[in-house]
Amino acid sequence: MEVSNTKKHFYAIGVSYLNADLKTRGDFSLSLTQKDSLTLEAKREGIEEILITSTCNRTEVYAHVNHPIQLINLLCKHSQGTLAVFNEIGYTLKDQAAIHHIFKVGTGLDSQILGDFEIIGQIKQGFFRSKKLGMVQGFMERLVNAVIQASKRIKTETKISSGATSVAFASVQYIIKAIENISEKNILLFGTGKIGRNTCENLIKHTENDHIVLINRTHEKAKNVAGKFNVLVKEYGDLPTEIRKTDVLIVATGAQQPTISKDIIHKDSPLLILDLSIPSNVNANVEELEQVTLINLDTLSQITNKTLEDRRKYIPQAEEILEEVKDEFLQWLGHRxxxxxxxxxxxxxxxxxxxxxxxxxxxxxxxxxxxxxxxxxxxxxxxxxxxxxxxxxxxxxxxxxxxxxxxxxxxxxxxxxxxxx
Known part of the structure; x- marks a missing residue:
């Protein structure tokens, strides 16, 4: 693709929980391989630096280009998303609006759960990946460092992240409320993704349950996680058998297609399934089974409690810090x-x-x-x-x-x- 010599602008394009449901976000999500492919194609097209984030709540691409359609086309090409759908629910932000957006995202002020700082880790990972592929220059390095600085200050100088509120914690809260005598029930965790590991830790801490089984496609990864927690590891081939025994199934795999469907569920007693994956790893057809209750990330993220209400009081203080660090960056940018x-x-x-x-x-x-x-x-x-x-x-x-x-x-x-x- 030939890039014109007209002035390039800094754009942020993406989809998020604010205007896209879980399935749509899953369509636009990017695996590590897809991120790398997109980055390298952007490089061939003459884009000099790029930042990509893809989480359960959002997929975004940041770069200097002549027109945002260049980034939108790249995203649609390397994901399952389409241009028609993006035009309906996607967003495009330019220059200072794009800069302000990445500050809000990185500081947890735009998170589905207010004050959830896991996104800054995703931004760091995206930055280091782009840097490894030779797609980071002075602007992006300075911008990401400023966002990290703002995130650290807000986390330490305010109480906007106080209290245990995250997707993993919300999952455990839901399980405890939905299942009586949870400490006596069988729990099966399928997958060793970050949310899955955090959920496992929270389950042990808050339920005192010693009937937790862990299964992963890669047995070695499951054993490594089990070494940190008091859980039993089973082989991937045992999955249908273990589902038959369990009361709660937590799915947190990194697969791009559903790994659980009604075909492998053979039980008559109630089964609660929590799908913590993006894209969704549980086929919606499990809801055709009368004994199955399926809960996904959007449902869990809507769980509000006093902790979240308390956090909202610190938004003005957090925004003040954000503006201070952002202004320093904009001053540097102006000089540059x-x-x-x-x-x-x-x-x-x-x-x-x-x-x-x-x-x-x-x-x-x-x-x-x-x-x-x-x-x-x-x-x-x-x-x-x-x-x-x-x-x-x-x-x-x-x-x-x-x-x-x-x-x-x-x-x-x-x-x-x-x-x-």
Whole structure:
């Protein structure tokens, strides 16, 4: 794809829980392999840096491009999502709106469960993956570091993440309320994803249940998790047998297709199934079985309690910190944007200085100018560019028009100057 030379803007495009249901989010979700494929194709298309996040609540792509359709097409090509669906429920944010959005996401202020800071870990992972593939430059590095800084400050300086509220904790809360005598019931955990591991830990902590069985496609991973908790590990082939025995089935695999369907459920007693996977790993046809109750992530995320109500009190304080760190980043960005023009102007003035000195030496019969004279002219150049830099910093709203005038007056070729240096 040929990329035009028009000015690129910073865009965020994506889908989230705010306007897409679980199935739709699953269609647009990206596995690690898909993220890498998208990143490498973006690189071939001339995109210089990119950040991708894909969680149970959202899939987003951030990059500088001429037009957001370039990112939307990449997302649709490498996921199961379609352009028609994205046009209905997707969102596109540009420049400062996109920057503000990633700050809100990374600080837990845009999370489905307010104050859930697991997303910052996902942003870090996406950043490191892009960096490994050579798709991170100065802008993205500075932006992600600023978001991480804001996240840390909000977490330590406010109580917006106080109390045990997460998808894993909400799962256990639901199980305890839905199942009587949970400590005596059989629980089967299928999958060793992060949410699954956290749920397992919370189950042991809050139910005192010693009837927990863990199954994973990779037996070794299951054994590693079991080593940390008091759970029994069974082989993947034992899954139908263990489902027949269990009262609660928690599915937290990383598969892209359903791994549980009604065909492998053979029991007459009640079975509660919690699908904690994205995309969904439990086929909706299990609900055709009278004894089965299926609960998914959206249902769990709607569980509100006093903890969440308490957290909302700290939103203003968190937003104040967010704005402070974001403003520091925008100030850096402003300086960065007009620095090439200032460097080109300085080089032009230095060239004029050298030319004028040469002309004067010819007139004065090859009399060499003394160092004091050269130093004074250097200081004048420094003052001119320094005053201009200060003006741009103090009047950011006039920066673009001011720089346009300077480029025209001094006939600056900024790109050529940056390439030469």
């Amino acid at each position: 944007q007009f620095a090439p023009a200032l460097r080109a102007l300085k080089a032009k003035l230095k060239a004029q200085q050298a030319s004028e000195i040469k002309n004067q030496e010819k007139k004065e019969n090859h009399c060499v100018f003394n160092s004091a004279t050269v130093t004074i002219s250097d200081q004048i150049i420094q003052k001119i560019t320094g005053q201009l830099a200060n003006y741009l910093k103090e009047n950011p709203q006039k920066a673009n028009s001011t720089l346009d005038v300077i480029k025209e007056v001094f006939q600056l070729d900024i790109k050529a100057h940056e390439k030469a240096n």
